[in-house]
Amino acid sequence: xxxxxxxxxxxxxxxxxxxxxxxxxxxxxxxxxxxxxxxxxxxxxxxxxxxxxxxxxxxxxxxxxxxxxxxxxxxxxxxxxxxxxxxxxxxxxxxxxxxxxxxxxxxxxxxxxxxxxxxxxxxxxxxxxxxxxxxxxxxxxxxxxxxxxxxxxxxxxxxxxxxxxxxxxxxxxxxxxxxxxxxxxxxxxxxxxxxxxxxxxxxxxxxxxxxxxxxxxxxxxxxxxxxxxxxxxxxxxxxxxxxxxxxxxxxxxxxxxxxxxxxxxxxxxxxxxxxxxxxxxxxxxxxxxxxxxxxxxxxxxxxxxxxxxxxxxxxxxxxxxxxxxxxxxxxxxxxxxxxxxxxxxxxxxxxxxxxxxxxxxxxxxxxxxxxxxxxxxxxxxxxxxxxxxxxxxxxxxxxxxxxxxxxxxxxxxxxxxxxxxxxxxxxxxxxxxxxxxx
Numbered sequence: 001x002x003x004x005x006x007x008x009x010x011x012x013x014x015x016x017x018x019x020x021x022x023x024x025x026x027x028x029x030x031x032x033x034x035x036x037x038x039x040x041x042x043x044x045x046x047x048x049x050x051x052x053x054x055x056x057x058x059x060x061x062x063x064x065x066x067x068x069x070x071x072x073x074x075x076x077x078x079x080x081x082x083x084x085x086x087x088x089x090x091x092x093x094x095x096x097x098x099x100x101x102x103x104x105x106x107x108x109x110x111x112x113x114x115x116x117x118x119x120x121x122x123x124x125x126x127x128x129x130x131x132x133x134x135x136x137x138x139x140x141x142x143x144x145x146x147x148x149x150x151x152x153x154x155x156x157x158x159x160x161x162x163x164x165x166x167x168x169x170x171x172x173x174x175x176x177x178x179x180x181x182x183x184x185x186x187x188x189x190x191x192x193x194x195x196x197x198x199x200x201x202x203x204x205x206x207x208x209x210x211x212x213x214x215x216x217x218x219x220x221x222x223x224x225x226x227x228x229x230x231x232x233x234x235x236x237x238x239x240x241x242x243x244x245x246x247x248x249x250x251x252x253x254x255x256x257x258x259x260x261x262x263x264x265x266x267x268x269x270x271x272x273x274x275x276x277x278x279x280x281x282x283x284x285x286x287x288x289x290x291x292x293x294x295x296x297x298x299x300x301x302x303x304x305x306x307x308x309x310x311x312x313x314x315x316x317x318x319x320x321x322x323x324x325x326x327x328x329x330x331x332x333x334x335x336x337x338x339x340x341x342x343x344x345x346x347x348x349x350x351x352x353x354x355x356x357x358x359x360x361x362x363x364x365x366x367x368x369x370x371x372x373x374x375x376x377x378x379x380x381x382x383x384x385x386x387x388x389x390x391x392x393x394x395x396x397x398x399x400x401x402x403x404x405x406x407x408x409x410x411x412x413x414x415x416x417x418x419x420x421x422x423x424x425x426x427x428x429x430x431x432x433x434x435x436x437x438x
Contacts (some may be wrong), residue, residue: 007080008033008041012090016083017043017075018207019094020107022414023054024286024338025437026207029073030089041075041092050096050105053414054287054437055421062413064406065105072097076108079204081174085166085215093204104406107340108200114347114402115199121354123265124246125347128196129206131335132237133213134230135160135188136223136435143230143435145188146222156183160190167192167216174208186235196242196327199347203339206239210335210438226335226438228285229292230431236293238300239335241284241346242318244327245269254325260308260363261325262317270306270328271360272353273346274315277304277332278382279396282389283345284333286415287438288422289430291385294332296369301331303368304380306360312367314382332382336438341403341411348402390415 008015016028029043047070051063059065075092083089096106103109118125135146149156157164160183168178177195184191192213194205210226217224229236245252245266255263262270273280285294294300301314306328308317316329333342352358364371368379383389390412393399400408422430 007077008090009082011088012082013088014090015041015075016089016091017041017073017094018091019045019049019073019096020207020338020340021052022050022107022338022341022411023052023418024336025052025054026211028091041077042097043073043094044070045073045096047071047105051410051414053417053421055418055433060413060417062416063410064413065410071103081208084170084173085212085219091208093207104404105410107338107344107407108203110403110407111200111203111340111344111347114344114351117351118347121351122247123252125199125343125350126196126244126246127199127202127343128194128242129202129209129333129335129339130191130193130238130240130242130329131206131209131213131226132184132189132191132239133224133226133335134186134237135163135190135217136225136230137221138223143223143431145186145234148187149183150187151183151185153183156190157181163216163220163222164190164192166219167213170212170216171209174212176205176208184235184237186231186237189235189237196244199343203343206335206339223436225435227431227434228287228290228334228336229427230435232292232427236298236300237334238293238331239333239337241330241333241343242327243330243346251326253327256323260317260360261319261323262360265354266325267360268354268356268358269350270315270317270353271358272350272356273330274304274306274360275353275358276349276396276399277314278389278392279399280345280349281332281383282386282393282415283399283411284330284337284342285389286338286386287336287434288386288419288425289427289434290334290336291383292427293334294382294384296381297367299331302382302384303364304382305364305368307364310364310366312369313364317363345399345402348399352398386415386419390419
């Protein structure tokens with residue numbers, strides 16, 4: 001029996017310990033309720049798991065990993081949540097340990113290092129992932145949207161009210177604060193937004209969000225997919241990352257004295273993210289399918305620029321109605337990214353901007369796709385293929401050093417293996433393989 005002081009309630013029989021690998025596949029092993037103390041909540045996993053791509057179940061040799069060796073996946077006791085759509089099951093997020101220390105390849109460990117580095121500089125980062133996803137019907141003739149409605153359709157709300165209500169209730173039961181919901185641009189496409197949280201919790205929330213949406217949809221005979229681009233002629237799904245900077249419990253992003261309303265540390269942080277964005281995309285938009293979505297004029301942030309309220313800029317600074325700036329949005333993110341790696345890399349870039357006192361260039365206040373490159377602004381188009389983003393990452397010593405030699409090597413090897421495997425796939429075949437992985 002579980003100790004009375006356990007963080008696990010007595011009605012939980014299976015205790016899942018989750019990890020998210022370098023291909024952003026969410027995995028878990030379960031312990032049956034037979035541990036006598038919380039310290040026993042761990043499982044063993046192969047070291048090679050961090051070298052497995054999304055496209056096949058084998059370790060990429062170039063990752064530096066192999067099936068030989070095991071690491072401990074230890075439950076983070078502060079992360080427990082029930083799994084409301086699977087009664088009797090509970091969930092912990094797992095930290096990868098080797099010889100009692102955080103393993104070099106642990107994505108969660110990487111984010112913690114970046115979080116702690118920011119704290120050492122006197123500020124913290126809070127964030128929220130803003131997910132878009134499709135509800136789909138699978139038939140013998142293929143996959144089809146669950147409805148045929150348009151952006152912000154009230155009819156879509158009516159059609160999908162039961163399934164959305166259950167998703168929202170399940171998220172709330174797992175400790176998340178749901179804020180808004182609407183139908184997105186594509187038929188059958190939905191968006192549910194949740195409140196920001198500190199960096200680690202924001203990433204845990206992203207894992208829980210994906211798990212919950214997919215599981216609840218399955219109960220209704222539907223497939224929920226976060227794949228960035230499913231239909232060639234319909235909207236893609238992003239996962240915009242909203243960020244804010246805090247010190248001593250106060251948001252420090254705004255400064256009414258600044259000409260753009262952004263504090264000095266905020267503008268330096270944003271400048272750092274913008275500077276490293278071509279390399280960051282290898283982590284924030286990390287599959288070949290991601291680049292079918294990122295196009296000019298599609299509100300996806302195809303250009304290396306920022307703007308105030310500009311939804312075509314890669315970074316959108318968002319003023320409140322009173323002009324106060326509480327957060328900014330990075331648009332070149334989708335849910336095929338491992339959230340711990342994505343947010344960790346973004347924080348590393350922002351920290352570099354602060355340490356180097358980088359300055360923001362002028363904001364772009366029109367659609368950058370309508371501006372000739374180099375005519376009025378020095379706007380560069382961002383990588384249009386994963387191969388290009390990986391090349392940028394391989395040149396970016398700041399991001400590579402932040403990730404660490406071992407983690408960055410394994411990550412890049414996994415991405416290159418996926419590129420090679422999918423190089424001759426058209427969109428339809430790519431979707432067939434990846435639809436239910438994300």
